[in-house]
Amino acid sequence: MSKKFASEDGSFKRQVSSFRETISSTHPIYKPEKGRYWLYVSLACPWAHRTLITRVLKGLTSVIGISVVHWHMDEKGWRFLPYNESNKTDGKESYKPSAGLKCEKDLCVSADVDNHSIKYGIDGTIDHNYHFQRISELYFKSEPEYAARFTVPVLWDLKTQTIVNNESSEIIRIFNSGVFNEVADSHPDIDLVPKELESQIDEINSWVYDSINNGVYKTGFAEKQDIYEKEVLNVFKHLDKVEGILKKRYETLKSTHSSEEEIVKKLYLLGDQLTEADLRLYPTIVRFDPVYVQHFKTNLNTIRSGYPYIHLWLRNLYWNYEAFQETTNFNHIKWHYTRSHTKINPLSITPLGPSPNILPL
Numbered sequence: 001m002s003k004k005f006a007s008e009d010g011s012f013k014r015q016v017s018s019f020r021e022t023i024s025s026t027h028p029i030y031k032p033e034k035g036r037y038w039l040y041v042s043l044a045c046p047w048a049h050r051t052l053i054t055r056v057l058k059g060l061t062s063v064i065g066i067s068v069v070h071w072h073m074d075e076k077g078w079r080f081l082p083y084n085e086s087n088k089t090d091g092k093e094s095y096k097p098s099a100g101l102k103c104e105k106d107l108c109v110s111a112d113v114d115n116h117s118i119k120y121g122i123d124g125t126i127d128h129n130y131h132f133q134r135i136s137e138l139y140f141k142s143e144p145e146y147a148a149r150f151t152v153p154v155l156w157d158l159k160t161q162t163i164v165n166n167e168s169s170e171i172i173r174i175f176n177s178g179v180f181n182e183v184a185d186s187h188p189d190i191d192l193v194p195k196e197l198e199s200q201i202d203e204i205n206s207w208v209y210d211s212i213n214n215g216v217y218k219t220g221f222a223e224k225q226d227i228y229e230k231e232v233l234n235v236f237k238h239l240d241k242v243e244g245i246l247k248k249r250y251e252t253l254k255s256t257h258s259s260e261e262e263i264v265k266k267l268y269l270l271g272d273q274l275t276e277a278d279l280r281l282y283p284t285i286v287r288f289d290p291v292y293v294q295h296f297k298t299n300l301n302t303i304r305s306g307y308p309y310i311h312l313w314l315r316n317l318y319w320n321y322e323a324f325q326e327t328t329n330f331n332h333i334k335w336h337y338t339r340s341h342t343k344i345n346p347l348s349i350t351p352l353g354p355s356p357n358i359l360p361l
C-alpha cells in the first residue's frame with residue numbers, strides 16, 4: 001500500500017465521506033422511487049458489504065440495481081469491466097460467487113485469474129448505466145471539482161445523475177428507514193434499528209467501528225512496529241469484549257431453550273433479534289480468518305479456534321441467512337486484499353488457506 005494511506009506518524013487515517021444526502025418523500029430532490037437509485041459496490045470491501053446485505057434483507061433487490069467493480073484496485077482506484085456488445089446486461093443477472101475456482105474436495109484454487117482477468121460475473125460487472133471504466137468518473141460526473149478519494153459504496157441517483165451518499169453507515173440507515181416499503185419486492189418486517197434498541201446499537205457500533213471494523217485496517221496499514229502492536233492488541237481486546245457479550249447471550253438463551261439449534265438461531269448481539277449491530281460486525285468477522293489474520297497480521301488468534309461464541313454467531317448468519325451468504329464473495333475478498341496492497345504483499349501471491357473459508361455450522 002502506498003504512503004498515501006498513512007499519516008506522518010505511520011498510523012492509518014480513513015478519510016471522511018463527502019456526499020451525505022438522504023432519500024425521503026419530504027426531501028426536495030431525492031424521493032423514494034423504484035429503479036431510480038443504483039448501488040456501486042466492491043464485493044471485497046467490508047463497508048460496501050454492509051449495504052449489499054441490507055439491500056437484500058429489506059427486499060430491495062429489484063428496486064435498487066447494482067454494478068460490481070473488479071476486485072483488483074490499482075493506483076487509479078476501482079475499475080469496471082470494459083463494456084462491449086456481448087456483455088451488455090441490465091444489472092439484474094445473478095452473480096456467481098464461486099465461479100472462477102477449481103475445487104477438489106475442500107481445497108479450491110484460482111483458475112486462470114490474474115489482476116487483468118475480465119470474466120464477466122466473475123471478476124466484476126460493467127457500469128450498467130454509463131459504461132464508465134472507473135468509479136472516479138461517477139464522482140466527477142456528480143461533482144466536477146471533486147478532490148478526495150474515489151471510494152465504494154456509492155449510492156447513485158439516475159434521475160439527477162448525482163451521488164446521493166457515499167457513507168455506508170448512512171446508506172444502510174436509508175435502506176432500513178422504510179422509505180422504499182411501498183415499492184419493495186416484499187414487505188420485510190425486519191427493522192434493523194428498532195427504536196427501543198437504538199441507543200444500545202449506536203453504543204456498540206461506535207467501538208466496533210473504531211476498534212474492530214477500522215481496527216484491523218489500523219493494524220494492517222501501520223508503518224511502525226509500536227503502532228502495529230498497540231492496534232493489534234486493541235483489536236483482540238475488543239474481540240474479547242464481543243465474545244463476552246455473545247457468551248452471556250448464549251447462557252441466557254440456554255436457561256430458556258433446550259435445543260442447541262434454537263439457541264444458535266437467536267444468538268445476536270442485542271436481544272434475540274438481528275440488528276444493525278450484528279450486520280456491521282459481520283463483514284469484518286467473515287474476512288478475519290481468510291484475510292486479516294495473515295494479510296493485516298491480526299494473528300494473535302483466529303475466530304475459528306479462539307472465539308467459540310463469535311464463531312457460532314458468524315456461522316449462524318452465514319448459513320442461515322441468504323442475505324449474508326449470497327453477498328459474501330471469498331474470491332473477491334481474498335484476491336482484492338492480497339493483490340491490490342502491493343506494499344504489504346509485493347509478490348501478490350494469494351494464500352490458499354484457510355480451507356474452507358468458513359466452517360459448517
Ligand SMILES: N[C@@H](CCC(=O)N[C@@H](CS)C(=O)NCC(=O)O)C(=O)O
Pocket residue numbers: 014015016017044045046047048077149150151152153166167168169
Ligand atoms: N466511509 C466509507 C469508507 C469506504 C471505503 O473506505 N472504501 C474503500 C474500500 S473498502 C475504498 O473504496 N477505497 C478506495 C480508495 O481509498 O482509494 C464508508 O463506510 O462508506
